[in-house]
Structure formats: C-alpha cells, structure tokens
Amino acid sequence: MAPRKTERILNLTICLLVTRNYLPKSRIREIVEGYHDLTDQAFERTFERDKEELRRLGIPLQVGSFDAMFDDEPGYRIERTDFELPPIELDAEEAAVVGVAARSWRHTSVAESTRSALAKLRAAGIEPDTSQLSALEPNVTANEPAFEPLWSAVLDRARVTFDYRGRGTRTLEPWGLTSNKGRWYVVGHDTDRNAVRMFKLSRIITLPRRVSRDGAYEVPADLDLRRLARSLAPEEAHATALVAVRPGKAPGVRRRGRPLDADRLATLEIRWPNGFEVVEVGYADPAFIGEELAGYAADVVVLEPAELRAAVIERLSAVSGTRSTPRRYREPVVGVAPRQEQQS
Incomplete structure (x- = not known):
C-alpha cells in the first residue's frame, strides 16, 4: 500500500479498535486523519475501499447501531478479541x-x-x-518484471495472459512460482493448450495481465509444486551447438554455455564475426533452442550443427518476410581464435 493509504488504514483500525460503541461514518470522518479533506463522494468511495482492505487483511468489522433508539445509520467497530493474534509458540528452529x-x-x-x-x-x-543467519541466508532474488503480477495472481487465483518469447500469447491459471538455479518459473494450467505447463519468467516479454475475477479457478488440493516442476523441466542436454555471441549480449546463452578454448577454435573451418565469442551450448530440443537463438537475432550466429543453423536462418527469414542466405561478413575470422582481449 502507498504510505498515505497505509497511514489512513492504520488510523482507521486504531479508531475502530479503541471505541466501545459503534461509530457512524460521520463520526469516523471527523476522527480519522485522511478523511478530513475529502468531498462527500470521495469519502464514500474511499471509506468503502478501506473497509474492503481491512477485510482482505483479515481484520473483522462489526456493523451495528450506535444508538439503541435508532437503527437507521449503521456504525462500525473492531472487536478486540477477534482482532488479537492467538498465542504463537515457535521453537528456535522455526523462529x-x-x-x-x-x-x-x-x-x-x-x-x-x-x-x-x-x-x-x-x-x-x-x-x-x-x-x-548470514551463513544460512539464501540468495533468492526475483528481478523479472513478471514476478510481482504473477505472484499476486497466484495469491488471488486470477487468470492471466502474457506474451511468451517464441510461443505467442498464452493464457494461464497460475498455481505457483518456483526457483531453480537462480531462475524463476510459473506453473499452472494453460487454458490455450488445456494442459499443465511451466513458463520461465525471463522469457515472458509482456507484463502478465489479469483476464478474470479473483477466485476464478481452483488449485489442485494435492499439488506438489516442486515435483510437478521437475516433471515439466526440459530434458537433460544430449547435443551441443557452437554459437558466436556478440559481446555483452545473449546472457542466457553465455550462462549455459562455455567458451571454446584456443586449441578447439584453431580447428574450426567455419567463419564467425570479428569480436564475437564462440561458445558451446548443450540442448535437448532442437525446436526449443532454435526459437531461443532466433530470438537474439543478429546478436547470435549459429555455427554448428548445420541443421540447427539452417533452422534458425529459416525462422529469421520468415520473420523478415524475405528469403536470405547466410550473412557474409567483410572481415571474417577463418579458424583463428580472437585475441585474448576480445574474449571478455
């Protein structure tokens, strides 16, 4: 919540908590800081939203008459016994x-x-x-823009839609988020495919947008998110590709791949652009890695295998709407490793 809203909600909670009698809206408006300068209509809207916010936070509001002689105007209060936390007992490990x-x-x-x-x-x-706890502190970061809207959708059980790199627009009922080796994934029911799917957050290229009300679906009661994620994970790499990568680009390829050593580079008879670094990347699904590499456009050049190189060129040609042959570079490097300072 924004700071001003947080302060107003806190003031409203204190006001309704300390009162012994039901307070009418007119009295609440006078007491609670944050309502004073609002017009009548603005106050009504704000007060209704604040009541819903309190209920969402699990704070029960009691509604009743503040005057036993008249019941035409409801009043509000928070019963302390309903608001207070029950006793919490945690051992040292739980804490x-x-x-x-x-x-x-x-x-x-x-x-x-x-x-x-x-x-x-x-x-x-x-x-x-x-x-x-610094020695035990996990390094869990979530820098992907899609994380927060997806996390919110998981909590509210709201259906979302987003564009996924190489796979078009997808509509998902997100069940949960899981992290593996520093990368975040969302798991849920893909309504477009009518199947359970897992999506890598770094490949989501638009902010997920809600397309349903809250509570639009049910999450399986016996869901084991980690086990399901493992079953949906890609196969282990059983093939390798050689790709030339522009400096500072394609971080996903660099992270998974390994630079070729000078001896291996010296044996290559295929050309690659000056300044590019040649890395070896493992893969299991040719179609999947083909989509990924094509998404980097001119920042990545596939050298081997020939089938993957041709598939990426075909995909890029289809995107550009033209038929093309492999790009010819004016200053190719033929079987010679780049100088050391170019391999950073």
Whole structure:
C-alpha cells in the first residue's frame, strides 16, 4: 500500500479498535486523519475501499447501531478479541526459518508483507534473530518484471495472459512460482493448450495481465509444486551447438554455455564475426533452442550443427518476410581464435 493509504488504514483500525460503541461514518470522518479533506463522494468511495482492505487483511468489522433508539445509520467497530493474534509458540528452529525467509525476500514487494509478519511475531513476544543467519541466508532474488503480477495472481487465483518469447500469447491459471538455479518459473494450467505447463519468467516479454475475477479457478488440493516442476523441466542436454555471441549480449546463452578454448577454435573451418565469442551450448530440443537463438537475432550466429543453423536462418527469414542466405561478413575470422582481449 502507498504510505498515505497505509497511514489512513492504520488510523482507521486504531479508531475502530479503541471505541466501545459503534461509530457512524460521520463520526469516523471527523476522527480519522485522511478523511478530513475529502468531498462527500470521495469519502464514500474511499471509506468503502478501506473497509474492503481491512477485510482482505483479515481484520473483522462489526456493523451495528450506535444508538439503541435508532437503527437507521449503521456504525462500525473492531472487536478486540477477534482482532488479537492467538498465542504463537515457535521453537528456535522455526523462529530461525522465519528469519531466513524474511532475509531472502528483501528484493521484492513481498518484503512489505515480511516486515508485517515479523512485527506481529515480535508483538507476540518472539524475536527471530536474523542477525545470526548470514551463513544460512539464501540468495533468492526475483528481478523479472513478471514476478510481482504473477505472484499476486497466484495469491488471488486470477487468470492471466502474457506474451511468451517464441510461443505467442498464452493464457494461464497460475498455481505457483518456483526457483531453480537462480531462475524463476510459473506453473499452472494453460487454458490455450488445456494442459499443465511451466513458463520461465525471463522469457515472458509482456507484463502478465489479469483476464478474470479473483477466485476464478481452483488449485489442485494435492499439488506438489516442486515435483510437478521437475516433471515439466526440459530434458537433460544430449547435443551441443557452437554459437558466436556478440559481446555483452545473449546472457542466457553465455550462462549455459562455455567458451571454446584456443586449441578447439584453431580447428574450426567455419567463419564467425570479428569480436564475437564462440561458445558451446548443450540442448535437448532442437525446436526449443532454435526459437531461443532466433530470438537474439543478429546478436547470435549459429555455427554448428548445420541443421540447427539452417533452422534458425529459416525462422529469421520468415520473420523478415524475405528469403536470405547466410550473412557474409567483410572481415571474417577463418579458424583463428580472437585475441585474448576480445574474449571478455
């Protein structure tokens, strides 16, 4: 929530929590900072949204008459016994896990919820010692733009649509997010294919957009997200491709591949652009890696195998709407390794 909204919600909560009687809206408007300067219509809209926000946060509102003689104007209050947390008992290991989770989510909007959870734990008399957990701290980052809208959709069970690199527009009922080797994936029911699918967040090229109301679908009760993700993961690489990569481009290819050593480069009889680095990349599905490499356009040149090279050229030609032959470079390197300073 925005700072002003957060402050207003907090003021409203305190107001309704400390009152003994039901407060009418007119009185709430006078007491709560944040409502004073609003017009009548703006106050009505804002107050209704704030009530829904309190309910969404799990804060129960009681509605009743503030005057026993008249029941024409409802009043509101929060019953302390309904609001207070039940006793929380965590052992040392459980408290440590909470601390680890708090530290691991610091790069995302979930950090706000984490701070709120820790505040409630501390209010209950439990102090997770996060300062002693640096050795156990997981390096979980979520920098993909698609992460936050997908995370929100998972929580609300809202259907989303997005463009996926090389696969067009997809509509998904997201069941959960999982991370493997620093890469995030979303798993769910692909309504376009009527099948369970897993999508890599870094390949989602548009922000996921909601196309349904909240609670539009049910997540399988027996879902084991990690086991399902493992079953949907691509096969282990059993073939290799040689590709030339422009400096500073195609980070996914560089991360998975390994540069060819000078001895291997010296044996190549195929040409590649000056300044490009030649790397060897493993793959299992020729169609999948073909789509990926074609997505990098002129930043990646496939050298081997010939079948994959031809498939990528054909795909790029189809995109450009022209038929073309492999590009000829004016300054090719023929079987000679680039100088050391060009292999950075």
